[in-house]
Amino acid sequence: MGGPELDHLIGLFSHLPGLGPRSARRIVLKLLTERETRLAPLIGALQSVSALVRSCAVCGNLDSRDPCAICADPTRERRICVVEQVSDLWALERTHSYRGSYHVLGGVLSAIGGRGPDDLRIKSLLARLEAGTVEEVILALPATVDGATTAHFLAEKLHALGVRTSRLAQGVPMGGAIDVLDEGTLSTALRARSPA
CATH class of the missing domain: 1.10.8.420 (RecR Domain 1)
Known part of the structure; x- marks a missing residue:
């Protein structure tokens, strides 16, 4: 041509x-x-x-600053929302319903895909929680089998640390990816989250 x-x-x-x-x-x-x-x-x-633009050393977001603008914001609540990918973080930020910080895992556990705990940013999440300043961890992982497996794995680890843990609630359909949901659905899911 x-x-x-x-x-x-x-x-x-x-x-x-x-x-x-x-x-x-x-x-x-x-x-x-x-x-x-x-x-x-x-x-x-x-x-x-x-x-x-690089990955934030704290949360894994993409930004030209390190730590990123979200991690550097002192007005953020003492909550961490755990997401699979940066696109999920961006989707949740668009809702303007959440004022905490984030942690990007970089994937979910997958036996078929060969991804175990060491392949994700789980150790850095646990290290962030050791300071004891986080009030809650929200697991905002996809409503898929691998997402549910990852959420269960993390919930057990977080309960062992005594960290209050919740998951996104209604509005997130089974098999749905966070980054493609509309802002209204995500806002509802954040407000109606349940203990993990």
Whole structure:
């Protein structure tokens, strides 16, 4: 169509979530026909993000600061919401219903996927709780078999430490991923959480 460079770029875009080859072609065409207003700013933003954004050493969020803006905020409540991925953290933040901090596990336990406790950020979560300043841990993990297994595993560890633990409640459907739920559903689930 337009040479190997264009085919390569279209291929890269088509592998992004929510995009297929047709959408990727439209994006590439738009970028190339509006180089100064679209392509140049995008290139600059991608270079900046690549150079500056890192995982927060405390919670695992992505930010150009370390600790991230959420961890550095002294007005946050003394609660930790445990999530599977950064996308889940961002989804919960969009609700404006939760004012605590977070902990990104980086996945869930999975016998089939070969992910055990040492493959997740569980040790760093437990280390955060040793100071004794956290009032509650909210397990906001996906309503899947692996998510439930991970929540059960963590609940046992947290109960042994004497930490009050809760889970998201109604509104989170079985098999549902946190990052695709709407803000209203997530707000309801946070308010109606139950002991774990």
